[in-house]
Structure formats: C-alpha cells, structure tokens
Amino acid sequence: MERISAHVWWMPPGPPDRPSLCAVVGERWTVALDAGSSREHTRAFLDGVPSRPAAVVYTHSHWDHVFGGVELDALVVAHRVTAANLADMAELDWNDDANVNDDIREELPAPRTVEIAQADVVFDDALELDLGGVSVRVEHVVSDHCDDACVILVRPDKLLFVADALCAGRDVLTRGKALPLYERILAYDADRYVEGHHEAVTTRAELEELIQKARAAADGEELHDKDGAYFAAAFARSA
Numbered sequence: 001m002e003r004i005s006a007h008v009w010w011m012p013p014g015p016p017d018r019p020s021l022c023a024v025v026g027e028r029w030t031v032a033l034d035a036g037s038s039r040e041h042t043r044a045f046l047d048g049v050p051s052r053p054a055a056v057v058y059t060h061s062h063w064d065h066v067f068g069g070v071e072l073d074a075l076v077v078a079h080r081v082t083a084a085n086l087a088d089m090a091e092l093d094w095n096d097d098a099n100v101n102d103d104i105r106e107e108l109p110a111p112r113t114v115e116i117a118q119a120d121v122v123f124d125d126a127l128e129l130d131l132g133g134v135s136v137r138v139e140h141v142v143s144d145h146c147d148d149a150c151v152i153l154v155r156p157d158k159l160l161f162v163a164d165a166l167c168a169g170r171d172v173l174t175r176g177k178a179l180p181l182y183e184r185i186l187a188y189d190a191d192r193y194v195e196g197h198h199e200a201v202t203t204r205a206e207l208e209e210l211i212q213k214a215r216a217a218a219d220g221e222e223l224h225d226k227d228g229a230y231f232a233a234a235f236a237r238s239a
Helices: 039-048 080-090 102-107 175-187 204-218 226-236
Strands: 008-011 021-025 030-033 055-057 075-079 121-123 126-130 135-140 150-155 159-163 192-195
Touching (some): 021 039, 080 121, 175 204, 192 204, 204 226
Parallel strands (some): 030 055, 055 075, 075 121
Antiparallel strands (some): 021 030, 135 150, 150 159
8 A cells, every 4th residue: 555645545556456446535434436346455455555445436347446335334336337246247147257357267266256346435527525624526427438427626636636537448439539538638727647557646647648648649640669569559449
C-alpha cells in the first residue's frame, strides 16, 4: 500500500490480473474504490488501509474488480448496469470452463467458490459521497471497455480513479467513444490518475502525452513506440 495523496491509499496492480485498488479515508468514514479479484486479494488490501471501508464503489462489473467484494462486507455502490450484471454473475457456475479464463483459474484454482456481493446503492449518471473533509464523485462514462464504465473523482485531492475506462474493449477502440472520452477525462479537475492495470500513478502531463498518441493513432498516423502500436492496432480493428 502507498499513500498517494492526503486522503487516498493505493494498492498497485499485480498478477495474474489484479487491478489497482484505493481507499479514500475521510474524517467520518472510508470508502474503497473497487473490491479486488478474490477474497485473498481483498484481505491483502484491507491489511494495508488505515481504517476499514464502510462502502465500496465499483467502476464496472468485470470479475477482477468485484470478486473480492464479499470480503469487504460493506455497502456496494454501483451503476445500474453494473448492478444488473452482478445479479447475472451470481447465477453463473464458476467451475464451468465456459465462464472462466486463465487468469481466473490462477487467482482461484478449482474447485472454486465465487460469491458475488450485490449492489446496495444504485445510480444512473452520477453519485457523490461526502466522507468528511473529502468526497468521492462517481460518474458513468461512455467507454469502449464496457457499457458500465465509471470514473471516480476524489476532491480536494485532484485525483481521478480511471480504472479501466480508457482501455480497449476486446482489443478494440472506436473514434466515436474513445475520442469524446479523452476530452471528458482531461476536463476533470485532476492532476493525478489511477488506472486499473498501470503500475504507476499517472501525472497529468503523462496522461496528456498518452492521449496525444491515441488521437494520432486514431487519425492514422504511424507511431513506432509501444503505446502508439497499441492504439494503432486497437483503432484499426474498429475499421
């Protein structure tokens, strides 16, 4: 765990597909941002936070962000689409190979027990929580990654928890979704960004540079570094 701002503690991502997790600690209560990929992952997170979260805000319903929710034993705040997906996930047989991938097999070897914590508080567009001296505002965004993608602004820390919103969906990025999302992300009053599977907190200058490469790739420019190649391939798949 690393304290990355006055109110935010961050657990970086790790293998096999564990995403970034954050705890936002206020004067009255603490909120987790995403829940982790298993009970074990979430226990490691809880061991490092200064106070136990009373609630968790989900950025979307992909397994690696929600499987650990039951370990938190906290109120679950989720977008309406996320809430519906959680209900569907609870009905799946997670020992059926059709429902799992290699990362799930590594995180949770068979025979596996998967319990899906259901949403307690459901929102449509946005929701803000005052924790005492700090607030978290979660907003639904249009993203190629998934239909229920959300980002979370921590104020006054000027930190945006982006999670997977900027990632491709099934290795595809589209101009119609990605380009407006870039504008929206940069419009937030933030100067640091926590992405779901990036191993460092991103500065505003770094994010602006990355988005510049993405826009160039969307316009068909040739880029020869790793990031440029990723964006070029992702946009090309939507053509």
